Amino acid sequence: MAGASDHEDFFEGTEKLLEVWFSSSSDNEQHDLRNIDRKDWEDLLHIVRCEILSKMSNPDMDAYVLSESSMFVTKERFILKTCGKTTLLLAIEPLLRLAKNKCGLDIVFDIFYSRKKFARPEQQHIIHRTFEDEVSHLDKVFKNGAAYTLGRINRDCWHLYTLDEEGVTLPDQTVELLMWDMCREKMAIFTQDVSKTAAQATKESGISDIVPGVQIDDFLFEPCGYSMNGLLPGGYYITIHVTPEPHCSYVSFETNVPQESYHTLINKVLATFRPGKFLMTVFANKASLAKDNHKEMAKKDVKGYVRNDHQLCFFKNYNLTYSFFTRPVI
């Protein structure tokens, strides 16, 4: 029998996510990734096979909605999240050249590359078909890379490549919820049959209430699909992407907003989208407000879901919690 992912209109919502932290060997205060020209970003994204749909800025961060997800740029940090058949890792070396040549940012002091296991890996460009191939590519660029897979490798799992370094010592945290088998009623909001504008989808779905006060840039695709970036002062962001097609429904939520406990936020996200399954990752470094969040996460249940996997990793300066949940069929 053909599985849901065998459908001819299958879209791989699962994103590849890259975060790179730069610094400079010189003291010049002018180093700033935001000085890179739009044309240079467009050329870089052309290599990845996606394009800029819109841009929003605040004093700390530039946020781009892309044809395939999002890009965030601060003075010294770069985040690129791309879905579908994009070729994100082909951008690594051009990105390092851009940062060095245009901004004098010649040191990479931390990177995080991660993604969930693809539903249809054979549809990906050769560089992204297996995690081993991705690691080989990254190992050619970085001398001290460390690669991990969390979760069940014969079911749903999540891959991570980072550096075996002290890394980011400023307070830093990232929470991701990757959700699938989504509620059809909720997903209908992200189609142009039901919502006339992106703003309407943002409001009707409840996305506008998840993190109050964010400056929002949202986009509703034709005939369906949705992406949004949200900015808060201080370099904080949220980003949400929705693939509503029932045979491949998928939603991702990501934020770096610091909180001692993410319990309320996670419940708001789940109530907004009602996934059948989700995996959650929380990174927090030693300076983060969320540094002890893993203790709460080990104890607290998520109402309406069964936790199938729960793993905790301690890196040099970060802890990482991975949990996988399913909603029991009643």
Ligand SMILES: C[S@+](CC[C@H](N)C(=O)[O-])C[C@H]1O[C@@H](n2cnc3c(N)ncnc32)[C@H](O)[C@@H]1O
């Ligand atoms: C870019 S969005 C969000 C993808 C995201 N990674 C997610 O979480 O699902 C993908 C959704 O928009 C739809 N879509 C419509 N036009 C598209 C386009 N030109 N590029 C990418 N996706 C498009 C896809 O079918 C899918 O439902």
